[in-house]
Amino acid sequence: MKKSISAAIEENEPILLIDNLSFTYEEPIMDLADWYDEEVATSHTLTATRGMAPAELFDEELPKSQTSTAENEMTLKDISFSVEAGELILITGESGCGKTTLLQIINGIIPEFSNGRIEGDVLFRGESIIGIPVDRRGTLIGSVFQNPRSQFFNVLVKDELRFGCENLNLPVDVIEKRVSMLVKEFQMESYLERNLFHLSGGEKQKVACLSVAAMQPPIMLYDEPSSNLDAAGMRSLAQLMQVFKLAGVTQLVAEHRLSYVSGLVDRVIVMKDGKIEENFSGDRLRSLSVEQLRQMGLRSSRAVQPPATDHPLVIRSPIEQKNRTGTQDIDPEDLYIESLEMTYSKAAQPLLRIKDYCFKGNRIHALVAGNGVGKSTLLRSIAGLEKRAKGYVHYRGQRYKLKQMSRFCSVVFQDVNRQLLTDSVYNELLLSLEESDMSLKEKDELIILLAKRLELDHFLDAHPFSLSGGQKQRLAFATTLLMNQPILILDEPTSGLDLKHMVIMAEILAEYAKNHLVLLATHDQELLRMLGAEIHELINE
Amino acid sequence: MNIRSKLAIGITIPTVMLSAPFRQAWPVLVWLLSALPLIWMLFLKRWRMAGIYILVMFLSHIERIPALEPLSLHLPWPILLFLTILQLCTPGIAVGILILQTTSISEYINGLSRMRIPAGITLATSVIFRFFPTIRAENIGIKRALRMRRLTGLKALHHPLKFFNYRLTPLLLSTSGIGDELSMASLCRGLSTERKRTSYESDNLRFYDWIIIVLSGLLILLWLVTLLVAPRK
Numbered sequence: 001m002k003k004s005i006s007a008a009i010e011e012n013e014p015i016l017l018i019d020n021l022s023f024t025y026e027e028p029i030m031d032l033a034d035w036y037d038e039e040v041a042t043s044h045t046l047t048a049t050r051g052m053a054p055a056e057l058f059d060e061e062l063p064k065s066q067t068s069t070a071e072n073e074m075t076l077k078d079i080s081f082s083v084e085a086g087e088l089i090l091i092t093g094e095s096g097c098g099k100t101t102l103l104q105i106i107n108g109i110i111p112e113f114s115n116g117r118i119e120g121d122v123l124f125r126g127e128s129i130i131g132i133p134v135d136r137r138g139t140l141i142g143s144v145f146q147n148p149r150s151q152f153f154n155v156l157v158k159d160e161l162r163f164g165c166e167n168l169n170l171p172v173d174v175i176e177k178r179v180s181m182l183v184k185e186f187q188m189e190s191y192l193e194r195n196l197f198h199l200s201g202g203e204k205q206k207v208a209c210l211s212v213a214a215m216q217p218p219i220m221l222y223d224e225p226s227s228n229l230d231a232a233g234m235r236s237l238a239q240l241m242q243v244f245k246l247a248g249v250t251q252l253v254a255e256h257r258l259s260y261v262s263g264l265v266d267r268v269i270v271m272k273d274g275k276i277e278e279n280f281s282g283d284r285l286r287s288l289s290v291e292q293l294r295q296m297g298l299r300s301s302r303a304v305q306p307p308a309t310d311h312p313l314v315i316r317s318p319i320e321q322k323n324r325t326g327t328q329d330i331d332p333e334d335l336y337i338e339s340l341e342m343t344y345s346k347a348a349q350p351l352l353r354i355k356d357y358c359f360k361g362n363r364i365h366a367l368v369a370g371n372g373v374g375k376s377t378l379l380r381s382i383a384g385l386e387k388r389a390k391g392y393v394h395y396r397g398q399r400y401k402l403k404q405m406s407r408f409c410s411v412v413f414q415d416v417n418r419q420l421l422t423d424s425v426y427n428e429l430l431l432s433l434e435e436s437d438m439s440l441k442e443k444d445e446l447i448i449l450l451a452k453r454l455e456l457d458h459f460l461d462a463h464p465f466s467l468s469g470g471q472k473q474r475l476a477f478a479t480t481l482l483m484n485q486p487i488l489i490l491d492e493p494t495s496g497l498d499l500k501h502m503v504i505m506a507e508i509l510a511e512y513a514k515n516h517l518v519l520l521a522t523h524d525q526e527l528l529r530m531l532g533a534e535i536h537e538l539i540n541e
Numbered sequence: 542m543n544i545r546s547k548l549a550i551g552i553t554i555p556t557v558m559l560s561a562p563f564r565q566a567w568p569v570l571v572w573l574l575s576a577l578p579l580i581w582m583l584f585l586k587r588w589r590m591a592g593i594y595i596l597v598m599f600l601s602h603i604e605r606i607p608a609l610e611p612l613s614l615h616l617p618w619p620i621l622l623f624l625t626i627l628q629l630c631t632p633g634i635a636v637g638i639l640i641l642q643t644t645s646i647s648e649y650i651n652g653l654s655r656m657r658i659p660a661g662i663t664l665a666t667s668v669i670f671r672f673f674p675t676i677r678a679e680n681i682g683i684k685r686a687l688r689m690r691r692l693t694g695l696k697a698l699h700h701p702l703k704f705f706n707y708r709l710t711p712l713l714l715s716t717s718g719i720g721d722e723l724s725m726a727s728l729c730r731g732l733s734t735e736r737k738r739t740s741y742e743s744d745n746l747r748f749y750d751w752i753i754i755v756l757s758g759l760l761i762l763l764w765l766v767t768l769l770v771a772p773r774k
Contacts, residue, residue, distance in 0.1 A: 109725050134725075142730070150722035151726035152726075153646060153727050156645065159647055163730060165739065166647055167733065169737045169739050171739065411689045413682065413685070417714070418683045465714040465715075
């Protein structure tokens with residue numbers, strides 16, 4: 001029986017009640033098994049130019065050749081919990097556990113964007129909201145998404161901040177009052193006239209939160225909002241959440257990075273395979289040790305200090321550096337950068353200027369820096385993929401121009417969507433072996449072995465774009481491993497990974513670095529600790 | 542300038558400039574209309590854009606400059622054809638770019654909804670403003686990925702179809718993914734085809750807006766009359 005909202009408030013009803021909610025995707029999943037056999041048997045008659053991929057990397061036994069069917073449907077099963085007004089609830093669990101699906105049912109994206117069967121109910125102050133279309137739910141429930149790049153509709157910051165309120169047809173003076181209050185509170189005055197395309201990920205995410213907050217919804221949902229943020233970005237996000245909490249906003253945060261938000265959490269819901277596995281208080285979360293959290297498959301709830309480094313190496317950019325080692329000291333496997341410089345066409349100052357810097361061979365090197373300092377640009381420059389970068393690299397006894405370096409490098413880009421080129425996970429992996437001299441059977445075995453290690457073996461026939469963010473990252477990582485290049489470059493490879501898959505990736509990287517040079521940029525302090533990488537700090541002065 | 546007067550220019554200039562009878566009957570007007578985007582650029586202080594516009598217009602008129610006749614007479618016909626196309630299209634394209642650059646999405650949506658254009662069309666077309674920079678960024682990223690996967694040069698020539706597929710599939714899927722996420726985020730912030738939106742820009746057309754709209758109307762009228770009286774071959 002439905003009650004009026006005011007009656008519900010008087011009865012001290014929870015602001016949000018998830019009542020026995022279940023969900024099954026109903027989109028037909030194509031059975032591609034037959035097609036797959038045919039494709040493997042007939043495709044790619046390839047010539048060999050390079051050595052075999054390192055099969056010894058993958059310590060599991062070769063499984064029998066398998067043709068799996070796509071099983072990436074997600075189901076929620078009997079989810080029930082209630083949320084009191086003003087609470088901050090953390091929803092966590094492995095990627096693919098159903099966090100995002102749950103949030104999407106609450107904010108109405110499901111069923112608007114996906115077909116499926118919803119059972120149970122979502123009650124806002126005692127009243128069902130399941131039937132309310134997504135655009136009307138926006139006044140009750142605000143949503144902040146994972147990818148800051150794809151959630152702004154306007155080009156200028158000020159237009160974006162007003163956008164939600166304009167959609168609600170609020171009077172101009174009310175919108176101006178709300179926006180100016182937020183702008184003042186979060187010191188955004190200097191941003192108002194800026195182009196959103198030119199902001200860093202952290203700044204974009206802040207604008208996204210404020211644009212939603214301007215609509216003043218009583219509930220806010222966040223779907224992995226920290227994925228693209230550095231430590232400073234996460235602190236700023238936590239500060240926003242704190243202010244909203246003080247203002248009495250109810251917040252639901254789906255996240256697997258716990259450290260930045262753990263101080264604010266009132267309750268934690270741990271999900272697994274579409275079910276609620278645990279539901280405990282924020283105090284308990286804060287009291288659990290790292291080891292206990294690990295046993296639950298969760299990441300650390302405390303801010304992880306960057307590992308101490310005994311290498312006093314600091315890349316200062318764009319300040320020039322003196323020659324530290326001299327080219328005569330370097331080992332052939334070392335990567336020695338000579339006078340790297342990169343300038344954007346319109347800027348007078350170079351974005352990067354690195355004079356003589358050496359990355360030792362057969363090791364893992366981690367570049368750390370705040371958002372927007374130039375880590376990604378430096379990595380792309382070293383990989384020979386940045387046209388505007390100029391300079392030389394000494395490697396294996398030769399001096400190469402930067403752009404020639406692409407022959408030695410394989411790269412996991414920050415946005416992996418742009419590097420998945422084929423129509424199935426299997427073909428994507430096979431494409432990386434195109435230049436290998438292995439037989440088709442050997443390739444097949446190696447692909448399945450690696451897919452199994454990275455837990456992609458159930459998705460071999462799935463289209464890469466049907467995978468979740470974390471799965472795509474694992475796939476891109478697998479494709480670069482199979483290319484078996486002497487230099488492996490990774491740009492924020494763990495932004496979408498849960499603990500389990502981060503550990504797997506760290507193990508593989510440690511193994512790979514025994515005879516390859518690994519260079520990665522990351523904000524992920526937990527990953528750095530696990531890898532025991534050499535830390536190089538990129539500083540913008 | 543009001544979005545309605547911008548749209549009036551945006552429709553009028555390409556329409557009349559692409560019409561052969563109009564160009565033959567009113568050469569002076571054609572010159573004036575060609576200069577209009579330039580004046581707009583100078584008014585907005587887009588010096589670089591104005592420079593490029595002058596250069597392109599100069600190059601496209603090269604065959605008409607008597608002093609350069611010895612050169613232009615020897616130009617092969619495909620280049621002459623290209624120059625003619627450039628001549629006809631440049632003012633229209635320039636006006637289009639200027640409209641895109643000077644109009645915010647809200648202004649566009651509100652302007653069109655006041656013109657009683659169905660909200661479905663307005664919202665769908667408004668995404669264009671957001672999508673040009675997106676497609677550009679995605680394209681650069683995919684080019685890098687192809688280079689990293691060694692899918693360039695000779696290989697691309699040997700397997701052009703496959704290569705085309707590698708290039709286009711991620712571009713389409715990635716941009717459509719962004720499109721999906723964008724529409725989710727917009728709907729969650731209450732963007733709706735049914736509700737009225739707040740309008741920041743004043744609804745009133747100013748004096749110069751009226752002048753632009755009236756002049757555009759007259760030009761379209763003139764174009765129609767020219768078409769009617771033009772001798773048929």
